[in-house]
Amino acid sequence: MFSIGDFARLGLVSVRMLRHYDAIGLLRPAQVDPVTGYRSYQAAQLSRLNRIVAIKDLGFTLEQVSTILDEKVSAEELHGMVRLRRAQLEAQISADLARLRGVETRLRTIETEGRLGAAEVVLKSVSPVRVAELSARAASYEAEDIGPVIGPLFGELCRRVEAAGVRVTGPGVAYYEEEDDGSVMVHACLPAAADSGDFTIVDLPRIDTAATIIHQGAMEAAGPTFQALAHWIEENGFRALDLAREVSLHCPDNRDEWVTELQIAVTPA
Structure with a gap:
């Protein structure tokens, strides 16, 4: 037999508990x-x-712990509960980190307001292009909604284009369309010499005049660049049209080294 103090020490809990x-x-x-x-x-x-400590640390109330123990949960079942809870915690951590990155991006946007030089924006025409395209829906334009959709979408598109033996003729293009319910249709495109395949063939139209700027880094951090471009458009007497694209010029494994051209169709205001 062990005193309550010794038992607490052996069980790594407090006497009060x-x-x-x-x-x-x-x-x-x-x-x-x-x-x-x-x-x-x-x-x-x-x-x-x-068992009490393990189940409680999974986030269950003590009342729920009592019920679970009364059902004589096995060690194998406990491991299953741990795996499930781990997945939930990892998802929560990912969401929190994405939210933190969003806050940091907003702060960088605030810090860089008014610092964009005119030479950074280029006005040019964009030629029409035939692309292989896959589309999927995101909940909103927020980075934590777009990111989990656009990445896998491009991955799957690359796989299908390669499987079809189609030749890619240019850098990847992404564009977005807002739906009536506020969600966003995300389009991932690869310029390709194809007339059919396990993807949609789309002819992206010509843009007569596009205000363009180069963003360096991961796209979830592109907020300051997009907003700087918006300021330039307004301050230089243009009006943005409902046509914007993201062209992936360089996409190494290190997302911080990505180079993306942001394009917004404009017309004189």
Whole structure:
């Protein structure tokens, strides 16, 4: 038998926690001295304590822990619960990191306001181009919604184009269309010498005048560049048309080294 202090030390929990578990009937001492009230525990009770702590740390309430233990959860089932909870936590961490990157991008946008030089924007015409295209829907224009859609979309498009033996004739192009419900249709395109395949063939129209700027870095950090381009368009007497594209000029594994040309069709205001 072990005193409550020794049992707490062996189980890596606090004495206060053991007393609480006793009070709610989750883990009763093996013996309580009728005179002193001292609690004593058996080594075999460490097994139940381990399960209590593991299940509680998965995010369950103590009431739920009690119910799960009453159902005599096995070690294998516990491992399954851990795997599920790990996946949930990893998804939450990814979402939090994406949100943090978004905040950092907004801060960079604020810091760089008004710093864009006129030489950074180029007005030019964009020739029409035939592309192989795949499309999918994103919830919004927010980076955490677009990113998980556009990346896999280009990956799948590359796979299908390669499987079809189609020759790619230029850099990848992305464009977006807002739907009536506020969602966004994401289009991933590869200029290709093809008339058919396991993808859609689309002829992207000519842009007579496009205001263009080069963005260097991952696209989720493109906010400052897009907004700088918007300021230039307005300040130089142009009006943006509902036609914009992103042309991937250089896409190495390191996303911070990406080079993308942002194009917005414009007309004199």
